[in-house]
Amino acid sequence: MMNQFGGNWTEAKMKIVVDYAKAYLTIMNKQSWAKTLYFDGFAGSGLIEVDEYNEAVKGTALRILDIEQPEPFDIYYFVEKEDEYFEALKQNIKINYPNKDNAFVVKGDCNTKLFDMANFLKRDINYRALAFIDPYGMSVNWNSIESLKGLGVDLWILVPTGLGVNRLLKTDGNISDAWLNKLEQFLGLPRSEIINHFYSKTTVNTLFGNETFVNKEKSAIQKAGVLYTQRLKTVFEFVSQSFVMRNSNNSIMYHFMMATNNTAALKIANDVIKPNYKL
Template identity: 70%
Template sequence: MAKYLDSNKVYRALAFIDPYGMTVNWESIQALKGLGIDFWILVPTGLGVSRLLKNDGNISEAWQRKLEKFLGLDRQYIIDYFYQRRSVSTLFGEETQINKEKDIVTKIGNLYTERLKTVFEYVSESFVMKNSTNSIMYHFMMATNNHSGLKIANDVIKPKYKL
């Protein structure tokens, strides 16, 4: 299939990816680079990634590997991007505190958009999906190498009504 989509403008593909949790590894998305595909994906920002990012930065080895595979980023980049360090004076001297960034789920969505831009020429705005308590669960977005597809995707994603 990839050889048909690679350089032939006659053939195009449309993919809707609704992964079970964080099952889509970044290397699978990277394999789509340069292909004629409109790639829609439901990114589990609130239900997946944010749950693995512990408030104190103490992420288990298994969860760290999962984050690395899902985001296609190394461990240090993930920690530097999602956590802030600050020195705090205590009775025992200076201590470094590590805290998760504010508005982490939006930050995850923005990072995923930027990651998609390394594979595709265009990435749509995100449609943010929330639950009944107004917590963000997913970011739904489209990536493509087709400028016309981007305009259509942004029209589809743009909320028409306030929920």
């Protein structure tokens, strides 16, 4: 059982997370008091099928479990909502990583589990977490992200700016109530602010008097990346640059970024992003 999605960008994204995790562990291992948690909110089955290779490759979850040097995480927590993928990941770990009895695979919704992690970190103050949020679409609610405020979490998040937000922002500004609700839930902003961010109004003197037209910003996808970065900065002290993922038509699909309260972590994130552009 595997997830299907494609391309070099998938490989680059996984490499960023694994490179970051190694640097993170190197630093955390020097703090003898600290315990480390790896949280994966959209873990998948453990295997992914990359179109170009026409074969299954290890997904991020297994690549993180493969890290032996530096000394690995104290706990792994993998969340997967779909039965089939959840069972597959559980099996995969049981068979291939029999010694990792500190790896928990849970079936559920990432949103709920982010709240649970926040509570855990408040209770168990020696824990520091590296979280990876890798959804296809807009399934992470803003209030789940907000629950992490003030905690020792470094959060890598894939933001569906092109494949999510931009699709809901209709060119004529005529957005259904359901879509506006979705945008509000995702961005944690009232619809008026969202509309102001992405649309401008022009009033033109026409035959019938003054008429107002609504224009969508040309670079709406990039603006969505900037907006999400701004939103994260209300919860975390620092947000990295974005690793921008495009499809074969060169359209932006996602902005991938890291949020943290730690300056050293910010520097590492920006460092691991850069060389991966060359993949």
